Every structure is written in C-alpha cells, then in structure tokens.
Amino acid sequence: MKAPLDLDQLQTFISIADTGSFTRAxxxxxxxxxxxxxxxRRLEERIGKPLFEKDGRSNKLTEEGDRLLSYARRMLYLNRETLAAFDDNRLEGTIRIGTPDDYADRFLPExxxxxxxxxxxxxLTVTCEPTPSLAEHIKRGNLDLALVTHNDARGQSEVVRREPLLWVTSTNHATHEQDVLPMAFGRPNCIWRRAACDVLDEMGRxxxxLFSSFSATVIAAAVLSGLAISVLPECALRPGMRVLGEADGFGQLPDCRIGLMRGQTSRPEIVEALARHIAESLDNITVPITEETGSFDFASLAFTKMKRTKPSQVMPGW
Incomplete structure (x- = not known):
C-alpha cells in the first residue's frame, strides 16, 4: 500500500501554483x-508525474499538476475542518453575511x-439583496461580510471567483427568434443589463x-416560461435553460467577477475564517455546456480549480 501524501508538501505545492514562483512560495x-x-522533487516522485514546467521566468503547472491542484486544495481544507471540529477553543458568536439571491441559491448551501x-x-445571519444594497449595508456597518458581484468602480472587494455572463432562453421555446426580442433584466442600475443592451445595440437587434426585477427568481421564471430572454452568470443557470451564442446571432458578453466585501466588526477572527472558507469553497463549480443544444447538464456540476486568470473584460451584475 502506498504511503499517504504529505500535507506540508501539498501546502507548498499550492503556494507555488498560486504565486507562480518557488521563491515567493x-x-x-x-x-x-x-x-x-x-x-x-519528493512530491513529484510520490505522484510519479512532473508537476511544473518553466514558462519564461515563472513556473507553470503541467497537466498533471493542474489535476493535482484541485485535490490538494480539498485535502488541505478537509484537514483544517477536521482539526477545527476537535478544537476546544473553536470560534463562537454571530456573523452577518449578505449575498444576492442568485449566488445564495447556488453557493450558500455548500x-x-x-x-x-x-x-x-x-x-450565521443571512441577508439576500442586490449588490448595491449590500455594499451600502457594509458601509453602514449592518453586515460583517458580503458575497457580491465585483465592481471596479465600487472597489473594496476581494475577487474569489470569475464566471462568464451568458445569454439564456428556454429550451422549450424559440423566444430568441422573435423579431423584437422580449428581455428580462435587473433594475435600471444593473450593470449586466447595461452591458446586454450595449451588445444588442451593436448587433442591431x-x-x-418586458420584465425588470432585482430578483433572480423572477428573471429565471420569465426565461423558463418562454416569455423573455436574459443574461445570467454561469452559476445562475437552471434546468430548462438554453445558452445562446454566436451561432444564434448573439454577441459575446463581458465576464463577471464575484468578490468578498468586509465590514467593520468586533469579531474579525470569525469574519476572516468565513471569508477564507468561502474562497476555498468556491473552487470553481462549472456548468458543462453541450455543443449540440447549448443546454447544460445541471446534475453534472463538477469541482475544478478556481480560475485565477485576470479577465480582459469584466462587468459586474445587479
């Protein structure tokens, strides 16, 4: 039987992958x-595969290294969770967290x-409101932590996940083929809405x-019923939705970034523990899109490594 992997080696491996440098790690x-x-060297001998390759002055993960990274993150997280479960000095108290309902639906259960x-x-006390409202709550001291759509103009959030913003319609309707497209969007201050309108104008469509709401549930209902099409991040896709692309005549939308905002709190240790937990939990749940139909398999959600590449174009949502 092979010996178990060394957690210290895995922690160092993750640091190198995150920094791209043996020196900084x-x-x-x-x-x-x-x-x-x-x-x-010992970890590569243990795995039996090369984990790094030179990329200029940086160290890039090989395909095998990329595969190991997601396992390593989960193993380190489980180790910390196990130790915390037997810690007599474990954290206690109350923490107030806020998030839009689309993120709450997908991320909060996990x-x-x-x-x-x-x-x-x-x-945990949870508030579900749009990102602008959550930013105001953070500023006023009403929340300790907020999972929001990152906005460069608003700032002050740590990006923990990046996703594509997608055109969506119903798999059972041809709503997107109408001469005048019926749209379901967030409120007028929704930046996803403005981005979508800009692309539609460029397309000449x-x-x-038809529908305007800050509720992701309302937007999803309009799409699923075939009454309208909309734009949603990957995490908000639901069974019965079809993703529209260039083959359907729809231009590419900017990406969105999901970030964490911290408020002033008397219990920073709890906030930091939950923030670290959220960043590790959002280890990039992806939604596979099929080439044939543009629909997705809701049941086959998979955990992969968190995307850390900087997008060339980013647009926050509601």
Missing part, C-alpha cells in the same frame, strides 16, 4: 528555496453546511424590456 511557507525545491460542521458555535 518559500516566503509564504517560511522555508528556504532549496527546501521548497526538495519538497517538490458554504453554510461546511462552515457549520467545523464551526457549530457560530450563528430590436428589443423591448
């Missing part, structure tokens, strides 16, 4: 560069379940806004 894990290099298991004495 050595600083993060408080080891010498030679010690880090030795750790990685986040809350895992956090509650390792921190059973922490009470006639459209009318």
């Amino acid at each position: 050595a600083e993060e894990v408080h080891r010498t560069q030679s010690a880090v290099s030795m750790q990685m 986040i809350m379940a895992r956090f509650a298991r390792s921190n059973p004495r922490v009470e 006639d459209y009318r806004i």
Whole structure:
C-alpha cells in the first residue's frame, strides 16, 4: 500500500501554483528555496508525474499538476475542518453575511453546511439583496461580510471567483427568434443589463424590456416560461435553460467577477475564517455546456480549480 501524501508538501505545492514562483512560495511557507525545491522533487516522485514546467521566468503547472491542484486544495481544507471540529477553543458568536439571491441559491448551501460542521458555535445571519444594497449595508456597518458581484468602480472587494455572463432562453421555446426580442433584466442600475443592451445595440437587434426585477427568481421564471430572454452568470443557470451564442446571432458578453466585501466588526477572527472558507469553497463549480443544444447538464456540476486568470473584460451584475 502506498504511503499517504504529505500535507506540508501539498501546502507548498499550492503556494507555488498560486504565486507562480518557488521563491515567493518559500516566503509564504517560511522555508528556504532549496527546501521548497526538495519538497517538490519528493512530491513529484510520490505522484510519479512532473508537476511544473518553466514558462519564461515563472513556473507553470503541467497537466498533471493542474489535476493535482484541485485535490490538494480539498485535502488541505478537509484537514483544517477536521482539526477545527476537535478544537476546544473553536470560534463562537454571530456573523452577518449578505449575498444576492442568485449566488445564495447556488453557493450558500455548500458554504453554510461546511462552515457549520467545523464551526457549530457560530450563528450565521443571512441577508439576500442586490449588490448595491449590500455594499451600502457594509458601509453602514449592518453586515460583517458580503458575497457580491465585483465592481471596479465600487472597489473594496476581494475577487474569489470569475464566471462568464451568458445569454439564456428556454429550451422549450424559440423566444430568441422573435423579431423584437422580449428581455428580462435587473433594475435600471444593473450593470449586466447595461452591458446586454450595449451588445444588442451593436448587433442591431430590436428589443423591448418586458420584465425588470432585482430578483433572480423572477428573471429565471420569465426565461423558463418562454416569455423573455436574459443574461445570467454561469452559476445562475437552471434546468430548462438554453445558452445562446454566436451561432444564434448573439454577441459575446463581458465576464463577471464575484468578490468578498468586509465590514467593520468586533469579531474579525470569525469574519476572516468565513471569508477564507468561502474562497476555498468556491473552487470553481462549472456548468458543462453541450455543443449540440447549448443546454447544460445541471446534475453534472463538477469541482475544478478556481480560475485565477485576470479577465480582459469584466462587468459586474445587479
């Protein structure tokens, strides 16, 4: 039977993958560069595959290294969760978190379940409102942490996930083929709405806004019923939706970034613990899109490594 993997080696491996540098990783894990290099040689021997390749002056993950990264993150997270479960000095108290309802629907069940298991004495109070409202709550001290759509103009959020923004219609209707497109959007201050209108104008497509709401549930209902088409991030896709692309005559939309905003709090240790937990939990759940139909398989959601590449064009949502 093969010996188990060394968690210290995996932690160093993750640091190198995140920083792209053995030198910076050595600083993060408080080891010498030679010690880090030795750790990685031993890990490669243990895996039996090369994990890094030179890319200019940086170290790039090989295909095998990329595969190992998602496993390594989960193993380190499970290790911390296990230790926390037996810690007599574990965190306790109340933390107020806010998020838009589309993120709450997809992300919160996983986040809350895992956090509650390792921190059973922490009470979570959840507020579901649009990003602009959550930013105001953070400013006024009404929330400790908010999972929001990142906005460069608004700032102050740490990006923890990046997703494509997608045109969506119903799989059972041909709403997108109408001469005048019926649209369902967020409120007028929704930046996804403005981005979509800009693309539609560039396409020269006639459209009318039939539904306007800050509720993702309302927007999804309009799409699924065939009454309108809309734009949604990948995480908000639902069974019965079809993704529209260039083959359908729809131009590309800018990406969206999901970020964390921190408020002023008397319990920063709880906020930091939950923020770290959220960043690790959002390890990039992807929704496979089929080439034939443009629909997606809701049941085959998969965890992969979090995308850390900087998008060339980013647009926040409601």
